[in-house]
Amino acid sequence: MQVKWAPNAFVRLVLPLMAGILTYLYYGPALPVLWPLLLGLGVVFAGMQWWAARQPQLGPTDAAGLLAVLVLYVAGLTLTQQATESRAADHLYHFGGEIEFYRAVVDDYTVRRPATYATTVRVSAVRVAGQWRPAVGGIRVSIPLTDSLPAPQYGDVWLVRGAPAPSKAPLNPGEFDYRRYLQYHQIYHQQFIHPDQYQRIAVDPPNLLRAVAMRAARVVEGVFKQYVGAKREYALASALVLGLKDDVDQQTKEAYANTGTTHIMAVSGLQVGLLFGAVSWLLGLLPGRRGPVMRLVTALVGLAVIWSYAFLTGLSASVLRAAVMFSFLIVARAFGRQTSMYNLLAVAAFFLLCYDPYLLCDVGFQLSFLAVLSIVYLQPRIAAWLQPKAWFLERQRPWQPPAVQRLWRWAGVSTDWLWRATALSLAAQVATFPLGLFYFHQFPLSFLLSNLVAVPISSLAVYVGLALLVLKGVGWGLGLFSASLAHGFDYLTKGVACVFEWMIWFFNEYIFLIGRALPGALVSGIHITAPQAWLIFGVILALLAFFSLKKLQWLALACSFMGVFAGSRVWAARRLATNEQLVVYSIPRRSVVGFWQGAAADIVPLDSLPLTETERTYRIVPGSIGRNARRVSYWPGWQHGPVPAVVAEPGLVLAGWRGRQLAFVSGRLSGSTRPLPGLVAVVLRRNARVQPPEVAALFGTAPRIVFDSSCKSWYVARQDSLFRAAGFRTHDVALAGAFTVQMGQ
Structure with a gap:
C-alpha cells in the first residue's frame, strides 16, 4: 500500500489543516491570537520559496515541505479561531x-x-x-x-x-x-x-439566494403533497427527494435507524450522485462527446443540473457538501485532468474546511467523506473476491438454445450487479463502523438485506420523483397557452405520481418487514469512548495495510491496537463493577431517583407515574449505555421498588440505600418526627412549604438541600436564597444538572 503523493497532493495539504482544527477544538481557549503567527510563517515560507527558485540547483525541498505543513497546521488553528464567534468583543x-x-x-x-x-x-x-x-x-x-x-x-x-x-x-x-x-x-x-x-x-x-431556495423547496414540496395521497408516502417523498423530514413519524424514523437505512431519508451524496450519474449517461450518448468543446458543455450542463437540484432542496448543508464534491469531479474531467478520487476528496474537504472549520465536527461531514473514501478504496477489492458473471458465462455452450444462453447471460449480469452492490455496502460500513458505534451506540446486522433492496428502489424513486417535478413544470408551462392541453397532460403527471407513490410504499414496507422479521438484528446499547473509536480505526487501517503489503508488522500492530482496546474495556468494566451511585435526575416536572450498582439500576419515579418513552430515551438511557448496563428496572413509586422507604409523616419519606439516607419532602413538616442526623441530602419536591429553621431542627445544616425538577423556578429562586442564608448548601437539578452521590465516599 505505497502512498503516491504526486497525484494526491491535496491529501498532504488537508491533513495538517485538519490537525490544526482538532488542536483548536481541544486547546483553543488557552491559545493567544494566532493570525500574526500565521502571517509571519507565510512570509518565511514565501521567502524560502523565492530563495530556492533563484538557486542554480534544487533548493531545500524537505525544509520547505516541513514549513508548508507547519503553515497549514497554524492555518487550521487560525481559521478555527477566527470562525469562533464567541471571541468577538460584541458577542x-x-x-x-x-x-x-x-x-x-x-x-x-x-x-x-x-x-x-x-x-x-x-x-x-x-x-x-x-x-x-x-x-x-x-x-x-x-x-x-x-x-x-x-x-x-x-x-x-x-x-x-x-x-x-x-x-x-x-x-x-x-x-x-x-x-x-x-x-x-x-x-x-x-x-x-x-x-x-x-x-x-x-x-x-x-442571504437572499438561500431565502429564494428555501421558498422554492416548500413550493416543490407542495407538488408532492398534491400528487402523493398517503400521508406516510408523502412524508417519505419529501424526505427522499428534498430532505424535508418534518412530517416523517417517529415510528418510521426508528425503523430506518434500526435497519441501517437512515441515509435514504437524508438528501446528500446518494441523491446528488444519482443525478450526476444520470446526467453523465445522457450526455455520453451525444456525438463528439470526447472533444474539448463537448467536455466543456458537459461540465457546464452537469454543474447547472447539480446546483439547480441543490437550490431546489433549499441549499441544505448536506447537499452543498455533495455538490461541492461532485463539482470538483466535473471540473477535473472537463480539463482532462487524470487526478485520483483521493485527491478530489481532499480538495473538496480542504475548501469546505477553509470555509467553515467546524464542519470537521459535523457527523454528516465525517460519515460522508469516510464512506466515499472507503468505497473508492475497498469496493473494487471486495468485488474482486468473486466473479459471478464469469462463472455464469462459462456455463454457456454453443449447442444450447438461444433462450438458455440468454438466461445464463442475464443471470451473470444480475448476479454480478448484486455482488457489486453488496461489495459497495460492505465497503461503506468498514469506515463508518467506528463512528456508528461512537455516535449512535448501535449496529444493525441487517444492513445488507435492507440496503440491497431499499437503496436500488429508492434510487429509482428519486429519478421518478424528479421526473414528476419536471412533468409538473412542463404542465404548468403548457397551462400558459392552453388550459385543456395542460389538463390532459396532467393525467400523465398523475400516472408518474402513482408509480412514485407505489415505489415509496414498497421500499418502506420492505424496511418494516426486515425490522419485524429480524427483531434481534439490531445490536444496541454499545458504548465506546473517543479514544476507543480511534483504536478501532487503527485496527482497520493496520489490517488494510497488512492485506495490501503482506507484512507481519502491520498485523502485529493491529493485534496491539485490539489488545489495548480490549484492555480499556476490561478496565472500564472493572471500575464500574464496584461503583455505587445515587442520582436525583433532572427531568422536567418529574421527581425521579436512580440507584445504581455496577451495571444494574433501579429507577424510581416518586410521583408513581411511569416515565414516558421520550423521558427514558433521552434522560435515562444515555447514562445506562455509558455504564454498559445489563439490568435497568423502573418502579412506579416506593411501594413496589426494592429500595426501603418509610413514610415518617405526611409529606416526608425517608429512604435508605447502601448505608446512606435521603429525605424527600413534598409538604409541610409537622414537627412530630424526632431529629434525624446523618442524612446525605434533603430533596424538596412539589414546592414543599418548609422553612430553613424547620429543616435545620429536624436534619441539621449538614445535608445538601436539593430542589428536584418538580419545583417551580420562582419557588427555587426564593427558597435557595433563604436556605443559603441559613448555612445550607443547595443544588437545583433544573440548572446544575442531576444530583449525584457516590457511595463509599
Missing part, C-alpha cells in the same frame, strides 16, 4: 443578563415539534440600560405551536423582550451534549419565547 456573552431587548433575524429552517416551533435567530443589536448597541450571536429559540401564531420564516426580523440564557450543559449522566452541538454551529444561547415577548418588525433575509 452576547459580554452582555450577560443585562439585555432588555434584542433585534434578531431568523437564520435557519423551522422545525415543527409536538408543542413548539424551534429555529435559530442571529442577533444584530441589543438594548442595555436603555441604549441600543451592536451585537452578534446565535440563539436557539422555541415558541409555542398554536393556531394563532404563524411558523417562523427565514428572514423574519424579530424584536424580542428579555435576555437569552447560555445553553445548558448536559443535565443527566451520559446525556447528549446539546450545548457543544450548538457551539459547533456558533450558537451559544437558548430561549423559550412566549407569544407576548416578540414581534415581527420586518423581513430581511441574511
Whole structure:
C-alpha cells in the first residue's frame, strides 16, 4: 500500500489543516491570537520559496515541505479561531443578563415539534440600560405551536423582550451534549419565547439566494403533497427527494435507524450522485462527446443540473457538501485532468474546511467523506473476491438454445450487479463502523438485506420523483397557452405520481418487514469512548495495510491496537463493577431517583407515574449505555421498588440505600418526627412549604438541600436564597444538572 503523493497532493495539504482544527477544538481557549503567527510563517515560507527558485540547483525541498505543513497546521488553528464567534468583543456573552431587548433575524429552517416551533435567530443589536448597541450571536429559540401564531420564516426580523440564557450543559449522566452541538454551529444561547415577548418588525433575509431556495423547496414540496395521497408516502417523498423530514413519524424514523437505512431519508451524496450519474449517461450518448468543446458543455450542463437540484432542496448543508464534491469531479474531467478520487476528496474537504472549520465536527461531514473514501478504496477489492458473471458465462455452450444462453447471460449480469452492490455496502460500513458505534451506540446486522433492496428502489424513486417535478413544470408551462392541453397532460403527471407513490410504499414496507422479521438484528446499547473509536480505526487501517503489503508488522500492530482496546474495556468494566451511585435526575416536572450498582439500576419515579418513552430515551438511557448496563428496572413509586422507604409523616419519606439516607419532602413538616442526623441530602419536591429553621431542627445544616425538577423556578429562586442564608448548601437539578452521590465516599 505505497502512498503516491504526486497525484494526491491535496491529501498532504488537508491533513495538517485538519490537525490544526482538532488542536483548536481541544486547546483553543488557552491559545493567544494566532493570525500574526500565521502571517509571519507565510512570509518565511514565501521567502524560502523565492530563495530556492533563484538557486542554480534544487533548493531545500524537505525544509520547505516541513514549513508548508507547519503553515497549514497554524492555518487550521487560525481559521478555527477566527470562525469562533464567541471571541468577538460584541458577542452576547459580554452582555450577560443585562439585555432588555434584542433585534434578531431568523437564520435557519423551522422545525415543527409536538408543542413548539424551534429555529435559530442571529442577533444584530441589543438594548442595555436603555441604549441600543451592536451585537452578534446565535440563539436557539422555541415558541409555542398554536393556531394563532404563524411558523417562523427565514428572514423574519424579530424584536424580542428579555435576555437569552447560555445553553445548558448536559443535565443527566451520559446525556447528549446539546450545548457543544450548538457551539459547533456558533450558537451559544437558548430561549423559550412566549407569544407576548416578540414581534415581527420586518423581513430581511441574511442571504437572499438561500431565502429564494428555501421558498422554492416548500413550493416543490407542495407538488408532492398534491400528487402523493398517503400521508406516510408523502412524508417519505419529501424526505427522499428534498430532505424535508418534518412530517416523517417517529415510528418510521426508528425503523430506518434500526435497519441501517437512515441515509435514504437524508438528501446528500446518494441523491446528488444519482443525478450526476444520470446526467453523465445522457450526455455520453451525444456525438463528439470526447472533444474539448463537448467536455466543456458537459461540465457546464452537469454543474447547472447539480446546483439547480441543490437550490431546489433549499441549499441544505448536506447537499452543498455533495455538490461541492461532485463539482470538483466535473471540473477535473472537463480539463482532462487524470487526478485520483483521493485527491478530489481532499480538495473538496480542504475548501469546505477553509470555509467553515467546524464542519470537521459535523457527523454528516465525517460519515460522508469516510464512506466515499472507503468505497473508492475497498469496493473494487471486495468485488474482486468473486466473479459471478464469469462463472455464469462459462456455463454457456454453443449447442444450447438461444433462450438458455440468454438466461445464463442475464443471470451473470444480475448476479454480478448484486455482488457489486453488496461489495459497495460492505465497503461503506468498514469506515463508518467506528463512528456508528461512537455516535449512535448501535449496529444493525441487517444492513445488507435492507440496503440491497431499499437503496436500488429508492434510487429509482428519486429519478421518478424528479421526473414528476419536471412533468409538473412542463404542465404548468403548457397551462400558459392552453388550459385543456395542460389538463390532459396532467393525467400523465398523475400516472408518474402513482408509480412514485407505489415505489415509496414498497421500499418502506420492505424496511418494516426486515425490522419485524429480524427483531434481534439490531445490536444496541454499545458504548465506546473517543479514544476507543480511534483504536478501532487503527485496527482497520493496520489490517488494510497488512492485506495490501503482506507484512507481519502491520498485523502485529493491529493485534496491539485490539489488545489495548480490549484492555480499556476490561478496565472500564472493572471500575464500574464496584461503583455505587445515587442520582436525583433532572427531568422536567418529574421527581425521579436512580440507584445504581455496577451495571444494574433501579429507577424510581416518586410521583408513581411511569416515565414516558421520550423521558427514558433521552434522560435515562444515555447514562445506562455509558455504564454498559445489563439490568435497568423502573418502579412506579416506593411501594413496589426494592429500595426501603418509610413514610415518617405526611409529606416526608425517608429512604435508605447502601448505608446512606435521603429525605424527600413534598409538604409541610409537622414537627412530630424526632431529629434525624446523618442524612446525605434533603430533596424538596412539589414546592414543599418548609422553612430553613424547620429543616435545620429536624436534619441539621449538614445535608445538601436539593430542589428536584418538580419545583417551580420562582419557588427555587426564593427558597435557595433563604436556605443559603441559613448555612445550607443547595443544588437545583433544573440548572446544575442531576444530583449525584457516590457511595463509599
